[in-house]
Amino acid sequence: MLGKLDLAQLDSIIQKTVEAIDKSKAELFDVAEVAKKEKKRIEEEYELSKHKVIDLGIEVKEIEKELIESKRKLLNANKYFEKFSEEEKRAAYEKTDNLRIELAVKREMEQMAIQRRNELELRVRDAAKMVERTDKLISAVGSAMSCLTGDLQSISVQLENIQQRQGMGMKIIKAQEEERKRVAREIHDGPAQSMSNVVLKAEICEKIMETDMEAAKAEIKSLKAVVKESLQDVRRIIYDLRPMSLDDLGLVPTIQRYINTYIELNGIPVILRTRGNAETLMSIVSLTVFRVTQEALSNIKKYAKAKNVSINLEFLQNDIMLTITDDGIGFDMEEVKKKNFDINSGFGLFGMRERVELLSGKIDITSEKGHGTRISARIPLSPEEVSQNG
Numbered sequence: 462m463l464g465k466l467d468l469a470q471l472d473s474i475i476q477k478t479v480e481a482i483d484k485s486k487a488e489l490f491d492v493a494e495v496a497k498k499e500k501k502r503i504e505e506e507y508e509l510s511k512h513k514v515i516d517l518g519i520e521v522k523e524i525e526k527e528l529i530e531s532k533r534k535l536l537n538a539n540k541y542f543e544k545f546s547e548e549e550k551r552a553a554y555e556k557t558d559n560l561r562i563e564l565a566v567k568r569e570m571e572q573m574a575i576q577r578r579n580e581l582e583l584r585v586r587d588a589a590k591m592v593e594r595t596d597k598l599i600s601a602v603g604s605a606m607s608c609l610t611g612d613l614q615s616i617s618v619q620l621e622n623i624q625q626r627q628g629m630g631m632k633i634i635k636a637q638e639e640e641r642k643r644v645a646r647e648i649h650d651g652p653a654q655s656m657s658n659v660v661l662k663a664e665i666c667e668k669i670m671e672t673d674m675e676a677a678k679a680e681i682k683s684l685k686a687v688v689k690e691s692l693q694d695v696r697r698i699i700y701d702l703r704p705m706s707l708d709d710l711g712l713v714p715t716i717q718r719y720i721n722t723y724i725e726l727n728g729i730p731v732i733l734r735t736r737g738n739a740e741t742l743m744s745i746v747s748l749t750v751f752r753v754t755q756e757a758l759s760n761i762k763k764y765a766k767a768k769n770v771s772i773n774l775e776f777l778q779n780d781i782m783l784t785i786t787d788d789g790i791g792f793d794m795e796e797v798k799k800k801n802f803d804i805n806s807g808f809g810l811f812g813m814r815e816r817v818e819l820l821s822g823k824i825d826i827t828s829e830k831g832h833g834t835r836i837s838a839r840i841p842l843s844p845e846e847v848s849q850n851g
């Protein structure tokens with residue numbers, strides 16, 4: 462089972478992972494920055510090399526022209542050699558030779574420049590690819606991180622849900638166990654004791670019957686009273702477990718019947734108003750509504766000193782609204798909250814809240830000293846958690 466600590470640990474792991482990714486993202490930004498600068502530098506160099514190739518080309522062309530001219534002159538000098546001095550002829554030779562050498566050098570330089578330009582062209586392409594790749598990587602890391610944090614966070618939310626469910630299950634089991642204890646104690650204190658009393662009284666009867674019939678009759682009379690009483694106890698215990706009439710008669714008639722008895726026994730006027738109806742009501746829903754009503758009325762009897770009590774039961778499209786109001790002495794909510802509500806005390810205010818929330822419902826309990834008490838609960842007609850209630 463996952464404890465609270467594990468969730469905290471998980472959160473810190475998520476936090477650290479996110480931080481690590483954030484850091485590498487920042488580093489990636491640096492890399493991208495460097496790659497962009499490098500690309501720009503190579504591009505500039507490439508531009509220069511292109512111009513150099515063009516310039517050298519022009520120079521080569523010019524030298525070629527000059528060489529042609531020089532060759533032509535040399536040809537003339539040879540043709541009409543009598544017109545040219547030896548000096549002039551040698552100069553023409555030298556110039557042509559020099560131009561040839563110069564052309565060869567320039568052509569070599571041009572070739573080198575072309576090679577450099579081609580190399581730079583490739584490097585520009587590589588640098589562009591590198592920039593593109595780092596950009597892609599940055600956006601990939603960004604979306605990976607949002608995926609990761611989203612997923613991890615939802616995992617922790619899911620784990621929390623699971624824990625809550627586990628907690629819920631434990632509460633239900635505990636509540637069931639407490640309820641069994643309560644019933645066992647009630648049977649033990651009530652009917653079980655009465656029954657042993659009955660056996661005892663029956664034995665006394667047996668003995669005195671032969672000698673004193675009148676005393677035996679009196680004993681049987683008291684025996685009858687004990688049996689009657691414990692029969693009532695048994696009925697009450699069964700009723701407290703689950704009023705059968707909830708299934709037989711339905712929610713509203715059962716509440717009405719309960720109120721009628723309540724008024725008769727306690728003399729507190731209770732008015733029940735209903736609006737709408739539900740064709741079929743899940744039994745856990747009607748039981749919860751009944752229990753909240755029962756506990757509220759029991760508290761009113763015990764504490765409120767109320768003159769008027771009203772119960773409103775409204776069937777809405779998806780919910781059932783229950784409101785119980787009394788004009789009694791009220792109580793200090795903070796004070797009562799501080800009291801530790803023992804689950805053994807039965808279906809108290811705390812239990813009301815538990816049960817209603819277990820059905821994904823909402824309950825509001827408001828009270829003020831001297832201003833009465835109001836309990837209003839909204840319970841979904843088809844609560845999701847019901848499957849867990851067993």
Ligand SMILES: Nc1ncnc2c1ncn2[C@@H]1O[C@H](COP(=O)(O)OP(=O)(O)O)[C@@H](O)[C@H]1O
Nearest residue numbers: 760761764765789791792797806809810811834
């Ligand atoms: N309708 C009411 N009017 C006045 N006080 C109330 C009313 N309902 C509850 N209380 C106060 O709130 C306390 C808690 O009620 P509850 O949870 O039902 O526990 P318990 O009934 O076992 O005392 C009561 O002890 C009482 O002081």
Ligand SMILES: [Mg+2]
Nearest residue numbers: 760808809810
């Ligand atoms: Mg109570």
